[in-house]
Amino acid sequence: MIVSIEGVLSEVQPLLATIETHGLGYEVHLPLSTMEQLPPMGCPVKLFIHSVYREDSQTLYGFHQREDREFFRLLVEKVSGIGPKIALRIMSRLSVTMLKSAIGASDVALLSKCPGIGKKTAERLVIELKDKVGAEFAVESKSPASGGGASPVYPEADSRIQDAVAALMTLGYKAPDADKAIRKVMSKLPAGAPTEDLIKGALS
Numbered sequence: 001m002i003v004s005i006e007g008v009l010s011e012v013q014p015l016l017a018t019i020e021t022h023g024l025g026y027e028v029h030l031p032l033s034t035m036e037q038l039p040p041m042g043c044p045v046k047l048f049i050h051s052v053y054r055e056d057s058q059t060l061y062g063f064h065q066r067e068d069r070e071f072f073r074l075l076v077e078k079v080s081g082i083g084p085k086i087a088l089r090i091m092s093r094l095s096v097t098m099l100k101s102a103i104g105a106s107d108v109a110l111l112s113k114c115p116g117i118g119k120k121t122a123e124r125l126v127i128e129l130k131d132k133v134g135a136e137f138a139v140e141s142k143s144p145a146s147g148g149g150a151s152p153v154y155p156e157a158d159s160r161i162q163d164a165v166a167a168l169m170t171l172g173y174k175a176p177d178a179d180k181a182i183r184k185v186m187s188k189l190p191a192g193a194p195t196e197d198l199i200k201g202a203l204s
Helices: 066-078 084-093 096-104 119-129 156-170 175-186 195-203
Strands: 004-013 016-021 024-029 044-053 058-063
Touching (some): 004 024, 016 044, 044 066, 066 084, 066 096, 096 119, 096 175, 156 175, 175 195
Parallel strands (some): 024 058
Antiparallel strands (some): 016 024, 044 058
């Protein structure tokens, strides 16, 4: 089973990339969060892989972070009604952090906004995964990302992300857009960059 690929990025299409390694080209399906972090074409890249084998095909799904791949596996293996294609759309709509936050908060309204998910599937997602996303995401109130004025719920260690997202939301950004903008900036800045740099980068 293929669990990771390291090679050269040779082609990029919407939610799809080709990685060349040892004379072979591998077509890999990607969520938007991983697409945003791909290097320029011709540069080396490593992706964590989930493989799906059928009688007549083999499909590879790639992720920049190991955590994203593990969450993708939870979606397709533990939640009835969610296959790889729908899971990819879900992870392209919301970051793993926001998805875990929504599940921990039983925020069915936010989850229902993901492509391919209705209310019943969102409810199943909460029931099946709430005990698996981590205690730090389990909160009593609904995630404010579903329409409230506060920022999404983040682990304490990521308080600077929460602060940066909250700042963008006060400027009129919607929660998913603010989260996406901050994550994109984080991939370009040094680890541990202060909140102020995250906000400036997102606005530049």
